[in-house]
Amino acid sequence: MANWKVTLLRPDEEHGFSSFQDGVFLLFFFPGWWFLMSYKDYIKWERMPSTWCPGCGIGIVLKYAAMAIDELKIPKEDVVVVSGIGCSGRSAGYFDVESLHGLHGRALAMAEGVKRGNRKLKVVVISGDGDLLGIGGNHLLHTSRRNVEMCVICINNEIYGMTGGQMSPTTKKGTVTLTSPEGSPYNPVNAQGLITSNKDHFYARSSVFHLNHLKKSIQEGISRGGFSFIEVISYCIENNGRRLGFKDAPEMLDLIRKNYKVNPSPAGKLGDLELGIVKT
Amino acid sequence: MEAEKKKIGGPLTWIKGYCKLCSICVYICPAKDLMIKGNEIVSLGKCTKCQLCEKFCPDFAIEVEK
Numbered sequence: 001m002a003n004w005k006v007t008l009l010r011p012d013e014e015h016g017f018s019s020f021q022d023g024v025f026l027l028f029f030f031p032g033w034w035f036l037m038s039y040k041d042y043i044k045w046e047r048m049p050s051t052w053c054p055g056c057g058i059g060i061v062l063k064y065a066a067m068a069i070d071e072l073k074i075p076k077e078d079v080v081v082v083s084g085i086g087c088s089g090r091s092a093g094y095f096d097v098e099s100l101h102g103l104h105g106r107a108l109a110m111a112e113g114v115k116r117g118n119r120k121l122k123v124v125v126i127s128g129d130g131d132l133l134g135i136g137g138n139h140l141l142h143t144s145r146r147n148v149e150m151c152v153i154c155i156n157n158e159i160y161g162m163t164g165g166q167m168s169p170t171t172k173k174g175t176v177t178l179t180s181p182e183g184s185p186y187n188p189v190n191a192q193g194l195i196t197s198n199k200d201h202f203y204a205r206s207s208v209f210h211l212n213h214l215k216k217s218i219q220e221g222i223s224r225g226g227f228s229f230i231e232v233i234s235y236c237i238e239n240n241g242r243r244l245g246f247k248d249a250p251e252m253l254d255l256i257r258k259n260y261k262v263n264p265s266p267a268g269k270l271g272d273l274e275l276g277i278v279k280t
Numbered sequence: 281m282e283a284e285k286k287k288i289g290g291p292l293t294w295i296k297g298y299c300k301l302c303s304i305c306v307y308i309c310p311a312k313d314l315m316i317k318g319n320e321i322v323s324l325g326k327c328t329k330c331q332l333c334e335k336f337c338p339d340f341a342i343e344v345e346k
């Protein structure tokens with residue numbers, strides 16, 4: 001309130017358009033202030049540049065999650081971002097909202113606690129495939145079964161990237177990794193099947209290349225009023241791509257562009273290489 | 281902390297402090313406007329303000345004036 005001039009001039013600095021008093025004050029003197037807000041007000045700029053590798057897709061998901069929250073016009077006080085452990089677990093620290101970064105695999109358990117503590121809050125979980133589907137698979141089963149209102153964004157890069165590129169539950173059969181030099185012998189976990197086996201479900205698959213689809217999926221997931229699971233197809237260039245013969249991040253982005261196609265109206269189930277939203 | 285910004289011609293602003301030179305903007309640009317020269321990103325003056333580089337940059341390192 002005291003720094004309202006600073007707020008008006010530099011919205012992405014320390015004092016954003018955040019507090020309720022600021023809002024009332026500005027609305028009185030300048031009715032169009034709401035349109036000045038952008039996704040940049042939801043990100044902690046003093047922590048940038050991020051710790052992720054050059055070209056990592058998590059930065060894109062961070063940007064589009066912030067954009068989705070901004071376009072839904074949810075005030076900063078009503079959003080909580082929860083994340084687990086791993087590369088994508090760091091994203092909670094870059095949001096300028098209340099955030100929680102806890103034990104490995106327990107992101108969903110913590111998010112459910114936050115939601116049950118205060119029902120007004122919108123909970124967004126951003127975590128990786130190793131955290132949500134690997135060690136936290138049990139929590140995923142039961143949180144989706146109980147249909148707790150939260151939006152889970154699972155960044156799926158098909159590898160344990162932070163620890164050096166070991167085989168993860170979502171690694172496709174035949175992929176060469178650090179722990180499977182002759183190709184992964186197992187079939188990957190079917191996240192779509194896990195989520196859609198519940199009677200009341202929302203499952204979306206998107207990618208870091210199809211940005212409008214990604215934003216729309218996150219917005220639908222947040223405003224759904226139940227458990228929503230968004231699997232974002234991403235890549236790991238440093239610990240997986242180089243072993244597979246990719247030179248840089250754009251080549252992996254190009255592979256996603258070639259392989260995945262958006263299916264605007266899937267009939268109950270998505271194919272292996274399709275993006276879309278399956279919901280009841 | 282204020283990151284170092286640099287005008288690189290036309291509507292483009294490159295934020296040097298955030299950039300990791302991943303070359304996604306160079307790949308995504310439909311007008312083939314951007315280029316990596318040494319440790320810097322340069323513009324060849326063909327920008328059409330489509331903002332794809334700004335949308336795809338994972339590190340918030342390029343901005344396009346509307």
